[in-house]
Amino acid sequence: MIRAKSVKKSEETRERILEAALAVFRERGFQDSTMREIAAQAKVAVGAAYYYFDSKEAIVLAFYERSQREIVPATEAILDEAKTLEARLKGIVGLKFRYFAPNRSLLGALSAHADPLHPLSPFGAQTAAIREQDVAHFARAVEDSKVKLPSRIRPYLPRLLWMYQMGLFLFWVYDGSEGQRKTEILFEKTLAVVLLTLRFAGLPVLAPMHRLAADLLDAVYGETSEAAQ
DSSP states (O other), X not given: OHHHHHHHHHHHHHHHHHHHHHHHHHHHOTTTOOHHHHHHHHTSOHHHHHHHOSSHHHHHHHHHHHHHHHHHHHXXXXXXXXXXXXXXXXXXXXXXXXXXXXXXXXXHHHTTOOOTTSTTOTTSGGGHHHHHHHHHHHHHHHHHHTOOOOTTTGGGHHHHHHHHHHHHHHHHHTOOSGGGHHHHHHHHHHHHHHHHHHHHHTOGGGXXXXXXXXXXXXXXXXXXXXXXX
16 A cells, blocks of 8 residues: 555656656757756756656656557547548547647757767667557558559558658648648648648559659668568
8 A cells, every 4th residue: 555655756756857847948949958957847856857858858758648648548549439531630630739739949959969879869770669550550541441552562552651741840840820720731732742642652553663662662661571561
């Protein structure tokens, strides 16, 4: 009983520090914030802040992980309910825009860390589990939608859709238009292009292009189509 209360208190303290850090990041920016300011915001000692998170980067990774846990049920509900690839992609990406809207400026600051060697990079080793779960959702969206593509290209489509999503997010975090209206237009128009491309991608007349595209994807991802499957 005592141990359970202690664990609960520890979890509550950790969550309070995380929330305080996000508030400080939004106000001061990630680079200019300090662990001392975060501790003050959370009303804990600096040592306590470091006990739960050994750096600002660790706090951001915890934010990424919590966000993923919270967003997965809604994502899976979209995949269960939507019947077309268009509806699924609109649902998945739209959900993330809404979820991350309160922290859009923070994500903008973090977008500078795209180098895969940086711990906060969405392309790095420390975010691999989150990235792969995201790719898996796109894989399910593709599979359930019965998209027809050449066998060498199809295994890469979920990852390409994830990259498409990341491009949209990069535009979104820097979009200064009212209500990020330009992002809405970009998403609408580019999604139409993506869907039209997929609709015609399986035509036999495009076989030479299929081979070139497959060779390019193999080269970029450093794996054969068999490995990707």
